[in-house]
Amino acid sequence: MKNKKLLAKLSAAAFGVAVAGAISFGAQAEEMVSFEIVDETIPQSLTGKAGDPVAGRKTAINRKKGNCLACHVMPIPEQQFHGLIGPTLDDTGDRFTEAELRMRMVDSKVFDESTMMPSFYKTGQHMVLKKFVGKTILSAQEVEDVVAYLMTLK
Amino acid sequence: MKKLITTAIALMSAGLLVAACSAGDSNMSAGDSNMSKSTGENGISDNPDAWSGYQTAREGVRAMNDDDFENPVMPYVDLAANIYDSRDNKGNISCADCHGAPEDETGGRSGIPMKGVGASYPRFNADTGKPINVELQINKCREERQVEKGFKYESDEMLGMTALVNYQSRGMPVVSTAANPDDELHSAWQTGKDFYYQRRGQLDMGCNNCHEDNAENIIRAETLSQGQSNGFPTYRFKWQKPGSLHRRFRGCNKNIRAANFNYGSDEYLNLETYLAWRGRGLPVEAPAVRK
Numbered sequence: 001m002k003n004k005k006l007l008a009k010l011s012a013a014a015f016g017v018a019v020a021g022a023i024s025f026g027a028q029a030e031e032m033v034s035f036e037i038v039d040e041t042i043p044q045s046l047t048g049k050a051g052d053p054v055a056g057r058k059t060a061i062n063r064k065k066g067n068c069l070a071c072h073v074m075p076i077p078e079q080q081f082h083g084l085i086g087p088t089l090d091d092t093g094d095r096f097t098e099a100e101l102r103m104r105m106v107d108s109k110v111f112d113e114s115t116m117m118p119s120f121y122k123t124g125q126h127m128v129l130k131k132f133v134g135k136t137i138l139s140a141q142e143v144e145d146v147v148a149y150l151m152t153l154k
Numbered sequence: 155m156k157k158l159i160t161t162a163i164a165l166m167s168a169g170l171l172v173a174a175c176s177a178g179d180s181n182m183s184a185g186d187s188n189m190s191k192s193t194g195e196n197g198i199s200d201n202p203d204a205w206s207g208y209q210t211a212r213e214g215v216r217a218m219n220d221d222d223f224e225n226p227v228m229p230y231v232d233l234a235a236n237i238y239d240s241r242d243n244k245g246n247i248s249c250a251d252c253h254g255a256p257e258d259e260t261g262g263r264s265g266i267p268m269k270g271v272g273a274s275y276p277r278f279n280a281d282t283g284k285p286i287n288v289e290l291q292i293n294k295c296r297e298e299r300q301v302e303k304g305f306k307y308e309s310d311e312m313l314g315m316t317a318l319v320n321y322q323s324r325g326m327p328v329v330s331t332a333a334n335p336d337d338e339l340h341s342a343w344q345t346g347k348d349f350y351y352q353r354r355g356q357l358d359m360g361c362n363n364c365h366e367d368n369a370e371n372i373i374r375a376e377t378l379s380q381g382q383s384n385g386f387p388t389y390r391f392k393w394q395k396p397g398s399l400h401r402r403f404r405g406c407n408k409n410i411r412a413a414n415f416n417y418g419s420d421e422y423l424n425l426e427t428y429l430a431w432r433g434r435g436l437p438v439e440a441p442a443v444r445k
Contacts, residue, residue, distance in 0.1 A: 069374060070373055083372050084372040085368055085373055114367075116364070116368065126352060126358075127355065127412050128354075129414075130413065132355075137357070
């Protein structure tokens with residue numbers, strides 16, 4: 001683990017933050033990438049790369065990652081028990097632009113301060129469990145992957 | 155001790171019910187259909203929307219909750235009944251010596267009966283200026299009168315003792331006046347309330363996100379409850395044993411990836427004080443059974 005962290009830091013230093021985001025050490029070892037919010041959207045890919053919708057679907061299902069099914073009904077029939085907390089996500093690709101979805105994934109509290117939805121690419125929350133301090137729920141590339149998957153839902 | 159209880163549970167599930175359970179003779183059953191709802195008794199009529207997880211529990215779970223022979227906490231209650239009567243301690247005094255039998259409504263020579271305790275705690279402890287819950291009160295007696303080390307939180311002994319004590323209040327409405335600015339517990343209530351609404355953890359959620367805004371809503375395969383405290387200690391299938399309210403708090407905190415607090419900590423005592431108020435008027439269901 002220590003080595004991984006060190007490696008990631010070295011990588012970040014050597015290749016620049018954006019590139020480090022694409023290296024697959026997982027969210028744990030990454031430096032956060034910087035991004036620009038324009039009119040409550042994030043127009044540019046966090047990693048400079050397109051997301052992978054197939055990987056994004058897996059991340060959405062993964063209970064330790066997106067865990068989207070906890071709260072949303074989604075067109076993922078092989079998984080039982082979709083939650084009913086949030087809206088159904090079956091036409092996100094029609095209803096939103098990629099830039100809007102990226103903003104919602106990164107920090108949906110920009111739209112609704114009272115939302116229960118976690119901010120998937122944010123740090124600094126109150127009293128975070130030690131092993132997650134300074135870490136985002138998803139990596140930058142995982143956010144891009146989920147956004148790419150949500151864009152396919154039409 | 156652990157082995158004994160495991161054996162008792164095994165016996166029960168094997169259907170040898172009579173052998174396992176003497177505390178089950180009581181007729182204080184939770185089988186009433188109004189069990190999970192706020193009753194408005196004792197002048198508590200300002201909280202009619204409170205309901206406990208009993209309301210959304212499946213029928214089989216309710217049956218276990220209601221039937222003392224099936225309720226898996228009862229072997230722990232039996233264990234505690236022996237402790238309650240025992241003078242095998244450095245103070246050479248039993249709980250019964252001061253309080254009478256657990257069901258004695260006169261409270262023995264101390265005049266403090268066990269009936270009503272589960273419905274009225276946490277109370278204000280003038281010595282510490284803080285709330286004191288049933289666990290800490292039991293240990294206060296244990297240390298001061300019996301001159302023994304307190305029982306550990308989540309030990310079979312402590313789970314049994316709290317279940318035995320709270321069981322005496324079954325069906326009684328939870329009483330809390332801590333929201334009143336003049337109440338001795340008011341500052342603990344306020345701190346607990348602030349905790350309740352404070353977003354925390356990597357998932358950035360307050361208790362209210364699930365248990366107020368989305369109570370009765372479905373999160374994955376679970377129905378969210380109001381997070382009421384009137385059934386603790388509670389047997390959870392997930393735990394495969396009874397657990398305290400503070401254990402449940404720690405689980406919730408962990409689920410949202412938040413730092414948790416110690417058993418019996420000030421933070422959880424304040425939250426427990428606030429939750430008792432949120433559940434005022436609900437009948438005591440301890441020891442409850444939940445998924």
